[in-house]
Amino acid sequence: MNNKERFLSIYKDKITRSGSEKLLHFLEEKSDFFTAPASTKFHGSYQGGLxxxxxxxxxxxxxxxxxxxxxxxxxxxxxxxxxxxxxxxxDLCKCDVYKTQMRNKKIDGQWQQVPTYVFDDMLPYGHGEKSVYMISGYMRLTREEAFAIRYHMGFSSSEPASQVGKAFELFPLAFALSTADMEATYFLEQIKKNSSMKNTPE
Structure with missing residues (x-):
């Protein structure tokens, strides 16, 4: 089962709220969610990373x-x-914001044209708040769900620390999601990179 198949399986099994089918249709048919990277050069900066x-x-x-x-x-x-x-x-906010451009990169002493991702957001509504906004166009979120998504970047965001702390205090799911996001970003991604390096022939 590939990542898209697993995502669809979990989504269809767990998410049955009114509007969820229309949101899934958007993800599959009208966005690049299943092929987009998760960032330009940090975690998941490759096709399907998101x-x-x-x-x-x-x-x-x-x-x-x-x-x-x-x-x-x-x-x-x-x-x-x-x-x-x-x-x-x-991270629904990351749909349709990464474009591919060719850039020069020195490889084995030679300059070569390589594809790289650049960020180009045509709906600059922020990060977590943009995800909440996009989801809410299809289905209703509970208050705790909305705050969890809004503050999932935690203290690494540009928000005042006191504001993030208050959100965590009022809505513990926000802290839990932020913790899961950091674990996935800083541990699982690093494990994957290390594994890839070990399997690369010298």
Whole structure:
């Protein structure tokens, strides 16, 4: 099962809210969600990186919420649908914003033209807030879901730290999603890079 197939399987199984089918149609037929990178040169900066990252965040969030301390001490509990929505769709804002350009790069001492991604957002509405805006055009989010997606960048965003902290305090799902996003970005992506380097012939 490839990443697109797995995403569709989880989405159709977990997300049944009114409007979810129209949103999925948009993702499949009217956006580059399943082929887009997750960034220009950082995590997931390759074709299909966005859907792969979204699935990684889903896995990390499911695992985080299964921890005994999270369940018994923090008493966090969310429906399968909420977990799928906030993780699979948190970076919807990255649809249709990465374009390919050719740039010169020195490879083995020779300059060569190589394709690179550049960021070109025709709907500059922010990051987390843009994802909330796009999702809300198709289906209704709960307040906690909206805040979780809005603040999933956590303290690495340009938001005032006090504002991020308040959002985490009021909506613990926002902290959980931010933690899952960082784990996927800084751990899973690094593991993949290291594995790729080990398998590259010298």
């Amino acid at each position: 859907v792969e990252h979204s699935l990684q965040v889903y896995d990390c969030l499911v695992d985080y919420l299964e921890r005994r301390r999270v369940k018994d001490v923090y008493e966090l509990s969310y429906s399968d649908e909420t977990i799928a929505i906030v993780s699979l769709l948190h």
